[in-house]
Amino acid sequence: MSDFDAASFLDRLGLRATRPRLRIARILFADRQDRHVTAEWLADELARQQHPVALATVYNTLHALTEAGALREVRGASPGTIVFDTHTGPHHHFYDETTGELTDIPADAITLQDLPQAPDGKTISGCDIVIRLR
Amino acid sequence: MSDFDAASFLDRLGLRATRPRLRIARILFADRQDRHVTAEWLADELARQQHPVALATVYNTLHALTEAGALREVRGASPGTIVFDTHTGPHHHFYDETTGELTDIPADAITLQDLPQAPDGKTISGCDIVIRLR
């Protein structure tokens, strides 16, 4: 299978290795590196694996992982739904309007020129590009 | 005040000139050209002007105006809230994470190079860039 050590993974993030978190970490980080999940999908997946976790706990964990820097919230896609991305580095997304699916676009696949100045005393904290597909 | 003719404005869009729509059209299109409104703000504004309109009707009208091409929904900003933009042409946004405020960025202020190909049989239907400010 995988030699992913969920316990030390959580440890390194400063998160307690509880049972739900171990299971969630394995689902999210064991194999693929570019997952885009919603809380609901994750809760369903856990249930499918015969290890149901309360939806509230799923949200707690996703937010904890986000604060710890292991996940990133994607804005601008599925309206009304938070999508969590296991790829935390700079990159952008295709959003398929038909299926709701997100696909990564490497950051260097898009060149931004003449990025405008941030107004007054503000700092640019991030830049999301979503290319919608139909 | 303004010489904005809400009745013919709606007419041109193929929308019936009902009382709520006339009021909404005036608020949105009479003066400024770059408004970003939420349904709730608009309902509050109508109430403030002593012409309350049911929230459901506000949503109906905003969606009708969007389908008619007079508004555009902005994605990727305020999570969980639909923002309607009176500026329908191509452009992008600053999103102030502190205030939730949206500001326009002219389309030509950003140059996209090497836009990636859309996958398989898909077409690019739009591109939203949101620059987050802190």
Added chain:
DNA sequence: ATACCTGCAAAGTCTTTGCAATCAA
């Protein structure tokens, strides 16, 4: 006349919160 529109309230979707019971360290 008649199709469309409005308002109200109820229902829906997604997310967060409160709190007692449980668990990791």
Added chain:
DNA sequence: TTGATTGCAAAGACTTTGCAGGTAT
């Protein structure tokens, strides 16, 4: 032990829907 975490259910924020009554053309 002891504070963090879980689960459940209830509450919240935002949006949509159903439908009876009203309205523009």
